C-alpha cells in the first residue's frame with residue numbers, strides 16, 4: 514500500500530524544530546557508523562498514524578487477562594493476587610497504581626495529556642524501525658512537547674506519544690526528569706513484555722553530551738542541569754544524553770535521507786535554522802560550536818542573538834511568515850501561505866520568498882566551497898515546500914558556483930521523528 518509522504522503534506526510549516534540554540538555536542542556523541550540493517554520497507558515507513566498506540570494494546574494485553582485464575586471482569590486487585598504470571602502481575606499492579614493516583618494532585622500517565630498536533634497543525638507520524646537490537650526507552654524533549662516511545666527488540670516504536678513539556682520554572686531539571694520518568698513508567702507498565710535496557714534522552718540548547726549536562730536552554734529554562742545523572746537515578750538504567758538537532762541529523766544518516774552520504778550537511782529549517790556537519794558519518798562538533806548555520810552572517814540586519822546578518826532572520830519558516838506580516842499587516846498561516854501568495858503574484862510575498870531563497874543559496878554555496886559536502890539534507894517545516902524550495906535552490910546554487918562540486922539537495926525523510934529515532938539509536942550504544 515502506498516504510504517502518504519509527509520513531505521507532501523500541506524501543513525509543512527512546522528515549528529517543531531527547536532533549531533536555533535547553540536549546542537555543545539560531545540565528540541563521542543554519535544560514534545562511528547555502525548548501522549543496523551533496516552529492511553527497505555521499514556526504512557521507508559512513513560505513513561501517518563494516530564498520535565499514540567493504544568495504551569492497553571500490547572501483546573501481553575487484555576486478551577490474555579482472566580486466564581490466571583480470576584474472571585475477566587474481576588477487580589484488578591484480585592487478579593493481581595490470584596495470578597502467578599509475573600508479567601501480568603506487574604501490568605495489573607501498574608494499572609492499579611494508575612487508577613489510585615489518577616488526579617490533578619498526583620499526575621501520572623493518565624494525567625499527562627497527549628498533544629495530538631503541534632502548533633502548526635502537524636500530527637505525529639509513525640516512526641521508522643531502528644532495526645533489531647536491545648529494547649530501549651527514548652525521549653526527544655522540545656520546547657513545547659516531548660516525544661516518548663519504547664523501542665522493542667525489532668526496533669519498532671511502541672506507544673509513541675507527544676505530550677506537553679512542563680513549563681520552565683523552579684526546579685525544572687527535577688520536574689523534567691520526573692515527567693519523562695512518568696512517561697517511561699507508563700510505557701513499561703503498558704508493555705511489560707518489552708524490557709528496556711537503556712534510555713535515550715535528547716534536549717535542545719547548549720548540550721555537553723560528554724558531561725551529561727544541559728549547559729543552557731532558554732526554551733526549557735535550564736542552566737548547568739546534570740540531566741543524564743538525574744535520569745539515570747530515575748530510571749535505574751544507563752542513559753544516552755545528547756543534543757536534539759545533532760542527534761536528529763545523525764539519525765538521517767543512520768536511517769534516512771543521508772544514508773548514502775557519510776560526508777554531508779543537514780539543515781533543519783523550522784522556527785529557526787540549525788544544522789550538523791557529518792564527517793565520515795560522525796557529527797563534527799568543533800568543540801561544540803559547529804553547526805550554527807542559522808547564525809552564520811550573510812548580511813547586516815540585526816539578529817536577536819546579538820550578531821548581525823544571521824541567516825535565520827530572513828530564511829527560517831518563522832522568519833518568512835513574520836516578515837510578511839510585518840510588511841503587510843496581513844496575518845498568514847505560516848511560510849506556506851507566503852510562498853503560495855508569491856506564486857499568485859503578490860509582490861511583497863515574492864520579494865520575501867526570494868530573499869529567503871537567496872540567503873539559503875548563499876549559505877549552502879559557502880558550505881559547498883569550504884566543506885564540500887556530498888549532500889545537503891534539508892529538514893524541518895520548510896523542507897515540505899517541495900520543488901518550490903529544492904528546485905529553486907538547485908538552480909540558484911548552480912548559477913552561483915562554477916567548478917565546485919555541487920551537493921545533492923535532498924529532503925529529510927524521518928520527518929518529526931528524527932530526534933526520537935536518533936535518541937533510541939544512541940540508547941542502544943550505551944547498553945552494556
Ligand SMILES: [Zn+2]
Nearest residue numbers: 808816818823
Ligand atoms: Zn544570530
